[in-house]
Amino acid sequence: MTDRLTRHAELAERYLPDDLLDRLRERAAVYDRENRFFDEDLAELAERGYLHLFVPADRGGPGLSLDEVSHLQQRLATALAVNMHLMCTGVAKAMADRGDHSLDGIFDEALAGEIFAFGISEPSNDWVMQDSKTVATPQDDGGYTLRGVKIFTSLSPVWTRLIAHGRDDTDPDDPMLVYGFLERDTPGITVSDRWDVMGMRASQSRATILEDVRMRPERVVRRIPPGRVPDLLTFAITSNFQLLIGSVYAGVARRALELGAAGLKARTSAKSGATYAEVPESRARLADAHLEYLSVPAQLEACCRDFDDLLDHGARWPLLLVAARLNASTAARRAAEAALMCTGGSGFDNGHELSRLYRDATAGLFHPPSADAARPMFAAALLDD
Numbered sequence: 001m002t003d004r005l006t007r008h009a010e011l012a013e014r015y016l017p018d019d020l021l022d023r024l025r026e027r028a029a030v031y032d033r034e035n036r037f038f039d040e041d042l043a044e045l046a047e048r049g050y051l052h053l054f055v056p057a058d059r060g061g062p063g064l065s066l067d068e069v070s071h072l073q074q075r076l077a078t079a080l081a082v083n084m085h086l087m088c089t090g091v092a093k094a095m096a097d098r099g100d101h102s103l104d105g106i107f108d109e110a111l112a113g114e115i116f117a118f119g120i121s122e123p124s125n126d127w128v129m130q131d132s133k134t135v136a137t138p139q140d141d142g143g144y145t146l147r148g149v150k151i152f153t154s155l156s157p158v159w160t161r162l163i164a165h166g167r168d169d170t171d172p173d174d175p176m177l178v179y180g181f182l183e184r185d186t187p188g189i190t191v192s193d194r195w196d197v198m199g200m201r202a203s204q205s206r207a208t209i210l211e212d213v214r215m216r217p218e219r220v221v222r223r224i225p226p227g228r229v230p231d232l233l234t235f236a237i238t239s240n241f242q243l244l245i246g247s248v249y250a251g252v253a254r255r256a257l258e259l260g261a262a263g264l265k266a267r268t269s270a271k272s273g274a275t276y277a278e279v280p281e282s283r284a285r286l287a288d289a290h291l292e293y294l295s296v297p298a299q300l301e302a303c304c305r306d307f308d309d310l311l312d313h314g315a316r317w318p319l320l321l322v323a324a325r326l327n328a329s330t331a332a333r334r335a336a337e338a339a340l341m342c343t344g345g346s347g348f349d350n351g352h353e354l355s356r357l358y359r360d361a362t363a364g365l366f367h368p369p370s371a372d373a374a375r376p377m378f379a380a381a382l383l384d385d
């Protein structure tokens with residue numbers, strides 16, 4: 001039997017060989033500078049089958065586990081946008097693994113080339129998945145129309161299927177959140193022309209305006225009351241979201257540290273007559289950042305493997321998942337800052353990869369729940385009965 005480390009190495013070689021990573025890094029600088037979508041990268045990744053990673057073997061895919069995809073996403077680094085497609089397919093796999101095959105159609109669609117995106121975030125909706133400002137109006141055929149604004153829809157130039165939710169207040173005493181998929185060619189969908197942000201620019205996560213957009217009845221996946229209501233779909237979304245987003249930032253952290261180390265070796269100190277790689281203070285800075293980073297992939301891996309093994313952490317799951325993602329994004333920002341101090345001023349140049357990674361890492365401040373939003377949950381787990 002192949003051991004796990006060998007398996008991860010084989011998958012890395014198959015899906016993300018070194019020469020591909022080199023090309024992606026070169027193009028990342030161009031996409032960032034020109035503020036444009038990563039079309040060529042996506043085409044290469046799609047050709048390698050990267051968009052089918054989660055499709056189970058009995059549906060014609062490689063059937064990777066969440067842990068395996070997490071490792072690949074960490075290797076890719078700053079793979080925030082493709083993450084959204086992987087997450088949607090990962091949700092379908094997580095549900096199938098737990099006996100719910102209602103989303104199996106996603107596998108066939110992914111194999112047929114459809115691209116899935118995630119349309120959950122809305123302006124000032126800090127309930128995120130537990131409520132929605134988008135109005136869902138029931139239709140006679142069992143479908144809905146959605147009216148509202150979804151912010152930060154990554155993959156906006158190319159997605160063809162959008163998982164979205166809205167609130168049906170037809171019965172004010174019994175409101176319902178409606179989850180399902182929208183198809184790109186449905187009338188009423190407009191993508192904002194505004195996207196000029198600090199980091200993660202290639203993700204082109206533009207706002208999506210929905211004006212009475214039809215969600216066909218067969219695309220409606222769930223009707224759930226608002227609030228904290230346990231449900232397999234929202235659990236699968238939360239798990240895949242937190243762990244795969246965490247993987248992206250773990251990848252940013254690791255790459256930043258590599259660049260920091262290269263920076264120390266490349267710079268010489270006139271005072272010490274050696275490279276900064278031999279200056280104790282510089283080594284200590286890199287060592288501390290490395291030490292801090294190393295717990296991040298371990299934490300992600302522990303969560304991913306428990307999730308793959310169908311372990312039931314019950315009420316502890318949200319704590320574990322959110323902690324893994326928050327720690328990863330914190331590590332990414334700290335590693336990027338430490339690495340910048342290692343490269344010195346050259347890393348500050350907009351053409352330097354680290355300059356982009358530093359800006360990309362800041363996007364980690366905004367994914368839900370933010371550290372502030374999560375704090376009550378961590379306190380309550382210890383303090384409240």
Ligand SMILES: Cc1cc2nc3c(=O)[nH]c(=O)nc-3n(C[C@H](O)[C@H](O)[C@H](O)COP(=O)(O)OP(=O)(O)OC[C@H]3O[C@@H](n4cnc5c(N)ncnc54)[C@H](O)[C@@H]3O)c2cc1C
Binds near residue numbers: 120122125153207364
């Ligand atoms: C790089 C990146 C990629 C992301 N990708 C996704 C994704 O694919 N899917 C997803 O669901 N979430 C995505 N998110 C959203 C993210 O996870 C958070 O939910 C979001 O950043 C919440 O930010 P906030 O709480 O600061 O927004 P809020 O303070 O609640 O809202 C403010 C934001 O909404 C925008 N906004 C407000 N009104 C409008 C309007 N009428 N029209 C357009 N925009 C308006 C503002 O410009 C501002 O950016 C992404 C975030 C980032 C940073």
